[in-house]
Amino acid sequence: MQIKEIQEEIIDEFSMFDDWMQRYEYMIELGKSLPLIEDAYKTDDNIIKGCQSKVWVHAELQDDKLVFTADSDAIITKGIIAILIRAFSNQKPKDIIEADTDFIDKIGLKEHLSPTRANGLVSMIKQLKLYAVAYQTQIK
Amino acid sequence: MSWLSGIFVYQYIDMLDINKIREDFPILKRKVNDRPLVYLDNAATSQTPKQVIEAIVDYYENYNANIHRGVHTLSQEATDKYEQARIKIQKHFNAAKPYEIIFTSGTTHSINLVANGFAALLEDGDEIIVSAMEHHSNIVPWQMLCERTGTILKVIPMNMEGDLMMEEYEKMLSNKTKVVFCNHVSNALGTINPIDEIIKKAHGVGAAVLIDGAQAASHIVADMQALDVDFYTCSAHKICGPTGVGMLYGKEEWLNKLPPYQGGGEMIAEVTFEKTTYADLPHKFEAGTPNICGGIAFGAALDYMHQIGFKNIAEYEADLLAYATSELLKIEGLKIYGTAQRKTSVISFNIEGVHPYDIGTILDKLGIAVRTGHHCAQPIMDFYKIPGTVRASFSFYNTMAEVDTLVEGVQRARNMLL
Ligand SMILES: Cc1ncc(COP(=O)(O)O)c(C=O)c1O
Numbered sequence: 111m112q113i114k115e116i117q118e119e120i121i122d123e124f125s126m127f128d129d130w131m132q133r134y135e136y137m138i139e140l141g142k143s144l145p146l147i148e149d150a151y152k153t154d155d156n157i158i159k160g161c162q163s164k165v166w167v168h169a170e171l172q173d174d175k176l177v178f179t180a181d182s183d184a185i186i187t188k189g190i191i192a193i194l195i196r197a198f199s200n201q202k203p204k205d206i207i208e209a210d211t212d213f214i215d216k217i218g219l220k221e222h223l224s225p226t227r228a229n230g231l232v233s234m235i236k237q238l239k240l241y242a243v244a245y246q247t248q249i250k
Numbered sequence: 251m252s253w254l255s256g257i258f259v260y261q262y263i264d265m266l267d268i269n270k271i272r273e274d275f276p277i278l279k280r281k282v283n284d285r286p287l288v289y290l291d292n293a294a295t296s297q298t299p300k301q302v303i304e305a306i307v308d309y310y311e312n313y314n315a316n317i318h319r320g321v322h323t324l325s326q327e328a329t330d331k332y333e334q335a336r337i338k339i340q341k342h343f344n345a346a347k348p349y350e351i352i353f354t355s356g357t358t359h360s361i362n363l364v365a366n367g368f369a370a371l372l373e374d375g376d377e378i379i380v381s382a383m384e385h386h387s388n389i390v391p392w393q394m395l396c397e398r399t400g401t402i403l404k405v406i407p408m409n410m411e412g413d414l415m416m417e418e419y420e421k422m423l424s425n426k427t428k429v430v431f432c433n434h435v436s437n438a439l440g441t442i443n444p445i446d447e448i449i450k451k452a453h454g455v456g457a458a459v460l461i462d463g464a465q466a467a468s469h470i471v472a473d474m475q476a477l478d479v480d481f482y483t484c485s486a487h488k489i490c491g492p493t494g495v496g497m498l499y500g501k502e503e504w505l506n507k508l509p510p511y512q513g514g515g516e517m518i519a520e521v522t523f524e525k526t527t528y529a530d531l532p533h534k535f536e537a538g539t540p541n542i543c544g545g546i547a548f549g550a551a552l553d554y555m556h557q558i559g560f561k562n563i564a565e566y567e568a569d570l571l572a573y574a575t576s577e578l579l580k581i582e583g584l585k586i587y588g589t590a591q592r593k594t595s596v597i598s599f600n601i602e603g604v605h606p607y608d609i610g611t612i613l614d615k616l617g618i619a620v621r622t623g624h625h626c627a628q629p630i631m632d633f634y635k636i637p638g639t640v641r642a643s644f645s646f647y648n649t650m651a652e653v654d655t656l657v658e659g660v661q662r663a664r665n666m667l668l
Pocket residue numbers: 293294355356357358359385387388433435436437462464465485
């Protein structure tokens with residue numbers, strides 16, 4: 111599936127909920143399905159800065175697609191990174207670089223999008239895109 | 251509300267009318283995420299009563315002018331009010347002289363001013379002592395000083411309860427010790443440190459003492475002369491005043507010994523290109539146009555606090571603390587960090603298996619403002635081997651019902667997150 115389609119799917123899923131509690135509970139649920147980063151990659155180098163909790167992300171090129179794994183010590187953060195990875199993993203670096211991220215707003219997590227918020231969602235998106243940029247140059 | 255809190259509320263009706271006090275704070279009527287705001291981040295910054303807001307408005311509407319230099323009426327009025335505020339602060343802290351009170355932009359500025367001054371007075375091999383439970387504001391400026399001067403930094407350790415180990419402190423003191431700096435109250439744990447003893451022991455070896463009163467000022471009235479402290483500092487924004495202003499108390503003899511921190515207008519007696527002579531205290535340390543309105547509003551904030559009464563505040567907050575502690579401890583897996591015998595109304599806690607950030611996020615959704623993280627005191631978090639805590643800090647305008655809301659919120663967060 112294309113990034114856009116996956117994002118639509120996520121928006122659909124979240125539209126079933128009418129209050130924040132259910133949204134957060136679902137997000138926590140999604141966190142449990144996060145493709146976990148191997149312990150060997152849980153290094154300080156792979157920590158995303160700007161988060162109050164620790165978030166580690168690793169990227170690997172499989173054929174021409176980028177596959178992300180991650181983890182966090184905070185469960186809500188884990189849910190957020192799981193949503194991002196679901197949208198961006200297994201995609202071509204070029205598509206990741208070009209992808210919109212306004213679906214976060216549409217699933218009611220707008221407050222997490224503020225760059226001053228200490229949860230680092232913005233840093234996470236930036237980091238995923240940076241990986242894509244780095245691997246894009248490798249493909250060429 | 252539980253039956254227990256009902257009794258507490260009843261008990262305080264005579265002494266502090268909390269509902270009436272709450273009317274003074276417009277922000278407390280706000281809703282956050284569609285719920286009534288429950289503001290429990292008072293240790294980070296306190297809310298501002300309308301009496302202080304009115305003082306700020308009055309300044310800008312009626313007598314905004316630069317001070318100490320104008321011949322005109324407005325300037326004179328502003329100067330008078332500003333200097334009156336200095337005297338209010340002097341009286342509050344029982345300093346011997348008004349010019350021993352220096353207006354600063356806050357605690358951080360004050361500490362940097364003193365640390366920078368000591369750079370000129372310390373030598374290679376001198377020692378300075380800090381406590382293990384300092385705010386980064388009271389660590390980093392001194393580390394910078396050590397790098398510049400070759401001074402050695404020693405740390406008074408703490409125990410698991412969050413009390414300083416005073417026997418260790420005594421062992422560290424020697425005639426090499428030049429400065430001891432410690433907070434009056436720890437922002438992360440709420441411990442009230444035995445500053446009396448710390449000061450006396452330091453003076454025994456001829457060392458100067460700086461006490462960071464940022465967290466104490468809203469709970470405890472510190473008497474400069476009785477304590478015989480050399481430097482004491484706080485920020486107005488934690489005592490119902492505005493941000494960007496604070497005070498540094500320094501004993502006259504010390505303030506005369508320290509060189510100025512910043513150069514500029516206001517702090518000079520005479521300037522030629524060959525040489526500048528500095529102004530007398532306090533102006534020597536007040537370069538440039540100060541936060542005039544802030545200083546005046548700081549004075550108004552102290553007036554407000556005294557009108558409520560520091561004794562009433564301390565008693566009521568002690569009961570808020572006792573009630574919140576006992577209710578929170580009923581939650582399974584909840585652990586409180588900082589269980590010293592003497593502490594202010596601050597509770598730092600974690601729930602086993604849950605990240606503090608997650609709890610803070612859920613509480614915010616419920617309209618409850620707490621702080622999460624390391625609270626600018628990373629060494630304390632390293633000591634307990636935790637990434638951070640959730641910190642609820644209570645003020646005299648919080649209610650027992652708000653404690654109940656917090657406890658329910660934490661319970662709810664726990665159920666969601668575990
Ligand atoms: C103990 C302590 N020291 C220093 C500071 C710094 O105060 P300010 O940021 O107002 O300069 C704080 C503020 O959190 C504090 O709690």
